[in-house]
Amino acid sequence: MPLPLEQIYDAHADALYAFLLNCSRDHALVQDALQEVFLKLARSPSLLEKARDPRSFLLRTAHNALRDLARRSSTRKAHEETLSVEAPSLFAPLFPSDDDSFRLAIENALQNLPQEQRAVLHLKLWENLTFAQIGEALETSPHTAASRYRYALDKLRDLLRPLYEERL
Amino acid sequence: MKSAFKPKPMNKTFEHRLSQMPLRRAPVDWRQAILRKAHAIRKAPPEPSSNRISKNWMALAAVWTLIALLRWDSTEESTSGTAPLPEGFYVPCLSAFRSPEVYLEALLAEPPSPPPTPKQSRRTTRENAFTA
Numbered sequence: 001m002p003l004p005l006e007q008i009y010d011a012h013a014d015a016l017y018a019f020l021l022n023c024s025r026d027h028a029l030v031q032d033a034l035q036e037v038f039l040k041l042a043r044s045p046s047l048l049e050k051a052r053d054p055r056s057f058l059l060r061t062a063h064n065a066l067r068d069l070a071r072r073s074s075t076r077k078a079h080e081e082t083l084s085v086e087a088p089s090l091f092a093p094l095f096p097s098d099d100d101s102f103r104l105a106i107e108n109a110l111q112n113l114p115q116e117q118r119a120v121l122h123l124k125l126w127e128n129l130t131f132a133q134i135g136e137a138l139e140t141s142p143h144t145a146a147s148r149y150r151y152a153l154d155k156l157r158d159l160l161r162p163l164y165e166e167r168l
Numbered sequence: 169m170k171s172a173f174k175p176k177p178m179n180k181t182f183e184h185r186l187s188q189m190p191l192r193r194a195p196v197d198w199r200q201a202i203l204r205k206a207h208a209i210r211k212a213p214p215e216p217s218s219n220r221i222s223k224n225w226m227a228l229a230a231v232w233t234l235i236a237l238l239r240w241d242s243t244e245e246s247t248s249g250t251a252p253l254p255e256g257f258y259v260p261c262l263s264a265f266r267s268p269e270v271y272l273e274a275l276l277a278e279p280p281s282p283p284p285t286p287k288q289s290r291r292t293t294r295e296n297a298f299t300a
Contacts, residue, residue, distance in 0.1 A: 005206050009199060017194035034194065035202045042206035092190040106189065125187040157182060 002045035005038060012055060015127060016062045021090050022122045023115055029069055036065035053133060059123065060137040102163060109159040117152035120145050 016037060020030040040061060041047060051057035090110070091103045110118055116138070123134045131142040131149070138145065284292065 005203055005210070009203060013199065013202075014191070014193045017198075018191040021192065031198060034198065035205060038202050038206040039209055042210040045210070088192060090192055092192055103189065106186065125183065126189075126191060128187075153183065156186070160182075 002049060005042060008041060008048065008054075008058075009038065012058050015055065016058055018090065018126065019059055019119070019122050020062055020066055021088075022110065023063070023066055023119050024070065025111075026070075026073070027088065029066065029073055032069050033062055033066040036069065037061050040065075053136075055127070056129065056133050056137045059127065059129075060139065063119065063138060105160055105163050106156075109156050112159060113152050113155060116140075117148045117155075120148040121152040121156070124149050 013034065016034055017030065020033050021027075024030055024033075037058060048054050048057065089103070090107060110121075113121065119138055120134055123129045123137060124131075129137065131145045134140075134145040134149075135142040
């Protein structure tokens with residue numbers, strides 16, 4: 001018996017949303033991709049049951065949906081020249097206010113990373129997945145995932161070092 | 169003195185600090201909208217397979233019928249339902265499969281000479297009169 005969609009949404013939607021938001025700055029695209037995940041589950045309720053790791057499966061589905069939608073959207077935009085909807089900040093506001101500058105610095109630094117590195121970084125840091133799981137979710141090898149993570153972390157360290165060292 | 173070339177490495181605390189950043193939750197109003205659409209799809213009766221497949225099968229059947237007819241036509245002397253053409257005549261576009269040699273011969277045959285122009289006619293008449 002497949003789980004009710006509400007239960008799946010409540011368990012995974014926030015994680016999928018944050019992941020998608022980290023991968024794309026187009027909020028409308030993020031919403032479409034998230035919706036696509038649940039439409040797919042509605043069409044084939046047994047999909048999630050067959051998955052070894054439901055979270056990894058959903059993250060992969062969301063990533064694929066975002067990639068497909070972005071491809072279609074970029075084609076459409078090329079013709080229509082419409083502006084994308086700017087996404088809100090990935091991180092929740094922090095207190096005290098000086099931490100907020102750290103938040104903004106991380107956000108800016110993340111935007112300087114290539115999308116595939118950002119995706120790996122997100123899954124490692126905020127989803128706590130292993131490189132094998134990340135590789136499965138992003139359809140790449142665990143070694144590639146690990147090297148992308150190292151590159152991403154090195155770049156983030158370089159970008160955030162001045163700010164971070166002040167706090168040590 | 170701290171070297172500019174050997175910066176102090178940031179240890180796991182950097183990763184830990186990043187991983188502790190609170191992430192934004194999905195907008196509350198999305199839940200209802202997304203689930204409503206998903207439920208609408210789940211409740212919708214599945215599209216009958218005949219609707220999905222029949223168009224393809226019909227197209228395929230039509231193509232095979234056409235091929236079969238053409239092959240059958242190629243073995244027949246005349247097209248079914250039409251009067252046989254007089255000897256030496258054929259319709260190339262309908263008989264392309266019948267005998268490629270004949271079709272090729274017709275294509276390569278010298279075109280019939282065009283009717284003489286009035287000027288040529290007058291000239292021929294003059295020449296004939298002169299000869300006579």
